[in-house]
């Protein structure tokens with residue numbers, strides 16, 4: 016049998032390259048109506064009165080009064096209304112839809128809608144904690160007494176926008192039996208469940224289909240449920256096909272982003288040894304909680320990164336502010352935390368005047384060590400081999416020494432990261448309960464029925480390859496279509512780097528069963544359900560136990576040059592090595608490595624987003640700057656095999672791992688180039704200037 | 711309303727429309743050529759790239775009036791050519807396609823670049839693609855696809 020990692024061309028690359036693939040904005044229904052969202056101009060206000068204009072025939076205004084079920088978008092907390100009813104809590108919060116055949120008429124009607132507000136004082140300070148977590152490991156109180164030194168630093172990170180190149184959107188209609196929605200989304204069943212609640216309808220009354228997704232990165236995890244609920248309400252009332260597709264500015268201003276963070280870390284040290292660490296993590300949740308609590312827990316669990324520290328005290332808060340709600344973005348809280356801990360380990364070493372590399376090696380987790388939550392690293396950890404390989408490839412040690420002179424204006428930085436694979440805690444077992452199906456038709460073609468979405472990360476190709484390899488049939492005999500909730504079971508959302516390890520694991524199990532039970536020419540169905548390995552124990556209330564079944568590991572090395580006059584940063588080259596268990600397709604993983612890293616670097620030095628009085632200041636790609644082809648350095652990526660026993664062919668999570676180490680690696684490189692400690696990302700020229708002027 | 715006549719993918723077309731309409735909308739909504747995508751609507755992302763008289767242009771910024779009596783080529787027009795197929799194969803082999811929303815635009819930029827520089831340096835490639843954003847691939851695989859298409863298409867460009 017061929018090595019499964021050997022790359023094959025992606026199955027959808029031909030139609031995508033030639034522009035034949037159907038994204039939501041390419042779907043045309045006869046007489047589809049145009050819908051536009053009216054939004055709040057205030058960060059916080061009560062809605063006192065509404066005056067709607069006389070509507071020409073065929074035009075509609077759809078608002079909270081039309082919602083047949085609950086006026087709530089089903090996420091976790093019930094704090095996002097489908098349409099704002101009597102109050103708005105952030106700038107650009109949706110209030111109603113104006114719908115009709117002609118876009119120009121719709122836009123004109125928008126101007127004739129008058130809403131009277133009682134403006135209230137918005138909250139932008141991080142004081143209103145709406146989620147609070149605390150956990151400990153060992154006994155920090157005791158080691159505090161033994162410490163001969165206390166080292167404390169504060170770290171800050173800003174917003175990051177997913178900036179998928181395809182804005183959010185959905186289109187739908189009523190076929191007489193069902194409300195059918197097709198859209199750019201990651202989680203068909205999140206959307207479906209939200210619709211059932213908002214429409215207050217039977218399970219089979221709504222149908223959600225995934226259109227080809229033009230990038231998501233977490234941005235299409237929870238947000239599409241909001242668009243879907245609004246659109247479904249409108250379709251219920253109007254009974255015509257309707258398109259609700261965002262323009263770029265609308266998308267950037269009103270959709271979820273990566274949480275800004277403040278993280279304080281305190282190390283208790285004795286004889287140059289860290290005895291214990293206290294960390295306090297704050298995230299800006301924006302106006303509603305959404306997924307913020309889950310993001311926070313992933314951040315907290317990553318509090319010591321790849322290091323084993325015996326005594327910990329960890330607290331975290333999500334603060335509610337009157338700003339755009341923040342949510343899922345590749346990495347999901349881990350990038351902020353790993354930035355903090357990687358910088359902190361260097362800053363502690365510097366303050367103790369010891370070599371940072373040797374210092375970090377002392378704490379690097381080994382197989383059998385206890386995780387931050389008192390779980391166990393069960394599987395082999397091959398970071399030492401990875402380290403020696405990537406040090407060689409990058410010539411890190413020599414460069415680190417050479418660039419120590421401030422005149423070089425160069426620096427090289429290295430981050431060590433891990434990423435917990437799959438849902439945090441017992442989520443897979445208690446909340447998701449994934450199911451997958453394989454269907455063998457009488458033609459002996461095999462259909463993969465899962466809810467996992469291909470958003471560019473290659474699910475279509477890798478799942479097909481997985482099944483074809485196990486069944487030992489040509490790829491053309493295996494079929495994977497964009498998920499449609501009328502046909503696929505709920506295998507869970509396409510998030511948390513769980514698709515290959517968890518869903519793929521189930522698919523592989525089903526495929527093996529099908530192989531064993533194969534009856535040529537017969538119609539066969541195989542179903543598999545997720546069962547948590549019973550040695551995984553997790554206590555959600557105390558944060559104790561195994562937070563994840565497995566971990567992927569990575570090392571990023573980044574070399575930069577900083578212009579001494581303009582403080583412009585150029586990333587010269589990067590070297591990265593990853594343990595993702597086993598790549599189901601090498602090129603797919605290397606593609607994740609390139610793309611994830613560029614986003615991680617962007618978070619570290621390039622991508623600036625902020626709000627003023629709740630108004631996002633960067634609204635399009637003209638002012639929210641992401642890397643272009645010109646800023647892209649050569650990136651050398653290496654993969655190591657370290658098969659995980661429960662993953663298909665040993666595969667673990669990969670998608671997020673490639674992002675999480677970018678920011679600390681580039682920040683550490685800049686730190687060396689400018690000879691100043693860095694505590695805040697992105698490290699822009701303005702920030703460097705401040706640091707240089709601040710003697 | 712005016713009659714605007716132009717050559718589209720080697721065929722003559724005449725459209726009766728408001729001449730201030732964006733070329734992108736005319737292509738997508740009137741002519742049902744949805745290969746050009748809208749990413750930003752501001753001329754910054756390149757997802758809507760087409761060729762006008764063989765020059766790369768962002769169709770979201772071009773009023774329909776501007777293409778009167780001009781030559782417009784879209785990804786649909788490139789797809790059937792030898793060069794288009796070469797590029798597509800190179801993109802597939804090098805893993806240069808992820809979500810694919812930027813890809814038609816990238817293909818157009820790659821085509822324009824290779825027509826100008828049949829043996830491009832890495833730097834020429836980076837500059838040639840600098841008006842096209844990709845959020846998925848990190849660009850390196852696209853660079854390699856162009857290098858491959860240059861090599862395998864020796865003499866074609």
Ligand code: FES
Nearest residue numbers: 749750751756770
């Ligand atoms: S849509 Fe035209 S350049 Fe972005």
Ligand code: FES
Nearest residue numbers: 809812844845846
């Ligand atoms: S492949 Fe997704 S934006 Fe380029």
